[in-house]
Amino acid sequence: MEGRSDFSPTSRAKARPTGRRVIYTVLMYVLTPLFVLRLLWRSRANPAYRQRMAERFGFAPTLRPCLWLHAVSVGETIAARPLVERLLQAYPHYPLLVTTTTPTGSDTVKRLFGARVEHCYLPYDLPDALGRFLRRTSPVCAIVMETEIWPNLYAACAQRTIPLLVANARLSERSVRGYARVATLVQETLANVSLIAARGEQDAWHFQQLGAYAEQVSVCGNIKFDLQIPAGLVEQGQQLRQQWGAKRLVWVAASTHSGEDEIILRVFAQLRAHVPELLLIIVPRHPERFDAVARLCAASGFASVRRSAGGRVLPETAILVGDSMGEMLLWYACADVACIGGSWVAHGGHNPLEAAAFGIPVVSGVHVHNFADIFPPLCAAGGAVLVQDEAALYAQLHAWLHDVVLRQQAGVAAQIFFRQNQGALDCLIRHINTLMTIRVGG
Structure with missing residues (x-):
């Protein structure tokens, strides 16, 4: 399936605040103290949860400009390993920032890639935190692994003409039913995506059920099949x-x-x-x-x-x-x-x-x-x-x-x-190269 590989003005136009996103944003601000309390609660078992709290409010390292890849936690980070290695080879002149949301994800980034990549936590989906994060990092391309649909994050990228690729995109039937409860907000959010690189035809169809346009979606296969067993x-x-x-x-x-x-x-x-x-x-x-x-x-x-x-x-x-x-x-x-x-x-x-x-x-x-x-x-x-x-x-x-x-x-x-079933990595790299060419002019 061929997908759209440009970052169109139509997508940017969808980034305007809507009533639904305003309501969502107000709820996010109201709930943020609870998110912080949850981190502190979890830090009783793992002290790392209460460390580097400022990063969750957008105080990221200053990298301008960079390539940015987001992987939620351990599984997504391991799955992204072959993609990270290829990006390091293909774009050595850009710092590569890998964000996660959990300390175990952070540890995995450090263990797999060491000082070759930068790492910080992804900010909460709050406009001011995201604005601070994007000003400090200035991504030339944003790559989000698997299933992370954040209305303010996607809108912030669109407002700044940052092409955004959802890589190894997956949506189960259960997730579709859950997102369908806020279908209009999800549809508005997906309109800000440059390309959804789905794992399979079923995932591609699920994203279209939630409002993604057919030309936004490409079936690349599952990058987890491109795992390389380390030598020795x-x-x-x-x-x-x-x-x-x-x-x-x-x-x-x-x-x-x-x-x-x-x-x-x-x-x-x-x-x-x-x-x-x-x-x-x-x-x-x-x-x-x-x-x-x-x-x-x-x-x-x-x-x-x-x-x-x-x-x-x-x-x-x-x-x-x-x-x-x-x-x-x-x-x-x-x-x-x-x-x-x-x-x-x-x-x-x-x-x-x-x-x-x-x-x-x-x-x-x-x-x-x-x-x-x-x-x-x-x-x-x-x-x-x-x-x-x-x-x-x-x-x-x-x-x-x-x-x-x-x-x-x-x-x-x-x-x-x-x-x-290998080959998804080559497909992803082709799409990223196209997005990068359009964004930075080659």
């Missing part, structure tokens, strides 16, 4: 497996949420009765849950160690708690099978493609609406299985752990599916 990581995973015991089977339970860890531990106890050498690597999704999950594992009756404590995995060690940041790919490099959390509770699931990139078969719960474009075709290809309950999770893992041929066939199917 597979070898590092194999070295760890040799240290742990070459014949041990390894199950990675990734991105678990509250209420899922208990399920994982009960299934693990059943599996160990038949596979006594099985090692579980359990990786909570959020750092503030690391301690609680470590306590659950310690109370399970199995010998466990925490990655953060530097404990060695000994022959008698049954559980490794992955309470470190940035090592998820390493755990997949060590794995025989993987399950993906956020799917046994109604969260919407998490990305299975990192496991698929390593040829690891995936089992997930049924709550995967955030990845409705990935799980059905991955399951159809034979690389993943969705299970309804705890008993079905045990049955699927038991089958894979006991049948190496079955396990390897599923892993190969996952990896083939992953490789066959």
Whole structure:
């Protein structure tokens, strides 16, 4: 699908304040003290939430001009990694600013890119904060990852003729229903977008349902398929497996949420009765849950160690708690099978493609609406299985752990599916190059 790649006067005209956006803005100002209190509340578990508060009101580093990419948190930042690398190569004369909204996202930016990019938090969607932010940074192009629809932010970019690209754009049916409650405001907001680079035809259609024009939307595919496995990581995973015991089977339970860890531990106890050498690597999704999950594992009756404590995995060690940041790919490099959390509770699931990139078969719960474009075709290809309950999770893992041929066939199917769907990055770069040419004259 071809999309519009210019920043038209029609789009800029839509940036005029409307009654709906005025009401929205008043509500944002009224609610801002609650947003700040929420940060302070969350800072009890993670002190980083109360740090650098000024950035949330637009006090960004002075970079004029820059390229700007916004990724909400960890998942979006990791997904954006290949795009960031390409932008650094293609536009070395522009500072690259990456914004996030969470401390874990900030940590991920620093870990992945170091001093090669600038980082600050995205301001609240308040006109004065956004004006301050844009004056200090003067982006020549704004790239927003996935699904971030902010009326004042989009209008502020349009008012300043800053081309805005929504990259890897996704909208689930549930999100469409939610946004439909404020359909007119969303339609006005989307009119300020230069281009929506959708993951798939279904996402493109959902944006059009909310009022995006067909010429605004281009289907580029999912950039998460363009993940590049860092050099030497597979070898590092194999070295760890040799240290742990070459014949041990390894199950990675990734991105678990509250209420899922208990399920994982009960299934693990059943599996160990038949596979006594099985090692579980359990990786909570959020750092503030690391301690609680470590306590659950310690109370399970199995010998466990925490990655953060530097404990060695000994022959008698049954559980490794992955309470470190940035090592998820390493755990997949060590794995025989993987399950993906956020799917046994109604969260919407998490990305299975990192496991698929390593040829690891995936089992997930049924709550995967955030990845409705990935799980059905991955399951159809034979690389993943969705299970309804705890008993079905045990049955699927038991089958894979006991049948190496079955396990390897599923892993190969996952990896083939992953490789066959690459190419979104090249599409995104073409659109960004066009927008940049129009904005800065080549």
